[in-house]
Amino acid sequence: MQDNDIQDEKPSPHHRHFSIEETIFILLVILSLLGIVITDFSRPDGYGYWMVMVVVFGALAIFVSWMQAKTSDNDFVEIVKEQGLHWLHTLIVVGAASLVIKTEINASLVILLILSLATMLDGMRIGWQFTLLGFFLATCAIIVAYAKHFILACSGLAVLVVIGTFVWGFWLNRQSAEQEN
Numbered sequence: 298m299q300d301n302d303i304q305d306e307k308p309s310p311h312h313r314h315f316s317i318e319e320t321i322f323i324l325l326v327i328l329s330l331l332g333i334v335i336t337d338f339s340r341p342d343g344y345g346y347w348m349v350m351v352v353v354f355g356a357l358a359i360f361v362s363w364m365q366a367k368t369s370d371n372d373f374v375e376i377v378k379e380q381g382l383h384w385l386h387t388l389i390v391v392g393a394a395s396l397v398i399k400t401e402i403n404a405s406l407v408i409l410l411i412l413s414l415a416t417m418l419d420g421m422r423i424g425w426q427f428t429l430l431g432f433f434l435a436t437c438a439i440i441v442a443y444a445k446h447f448i449l450a451c452s453g454l455a456v457l458v459v460i461g462t463f464v465w466g467f468w469l470n471r472q473s474a475e476q477e478n
Contacts (some may be wrong), residue, residue, distance in 0.1 A: 301312060317364060321357050322426040322462060326455050327355065329434060333441060333451050344460035347408040351391050354412060355384030358419050358427065389416040392393050409438040426462060
């Protein structure tokens with residue numbers, strides 16, 4: 298075999314970022330399920346957990362934006378400013394909702410809905426996975442409000458969403474590879 302025949306196959310930046318983004322997506326789904334479980338067992342703890350999750354979601358969204366900025370012509374400082382303001386405003390609205398709503402379970406559900414909206418809107422900037430995550434969170438809030446066995450239902454939905462992202466990601470990579478050829 299000649300050296301010319303051997304090629305170092307490195308994953309494309311898009312593929313590498315997709316894997317990191319997929320890992321972040323799965324982590325956020327798991328943290329969301331954990332929040333639902335915590336809220337079920339301890340409403341005050343669940344309320345605090347969702348407050349912290351706004352910061353975690355924001356930090357991870359900024360991280361994903363930073364990764365995307367490295368492979369594009371976007372100005373990272375501008376992205377951080379825009380993302381930071383988006384998540385700061387979300388945190389302000391979450392704080393306001395917590396002052397207005399007196400019961401922890403209702404406040405937790407409202408925070409979950411605000412977080413879902415912020416995540417959906419951020420998905421318009423950084424990718425479809427955050428939009429899907431926002432829809433997952435909103436659906437879970439509705440399930441929690443109306444289903445008796447909501448942990449099982451939300452867990453099942455989480456499995457479907459994660460499997461769906463793998464299938465969709467595989468399809469996108471396949472389409473990308475076909476277009477390159």
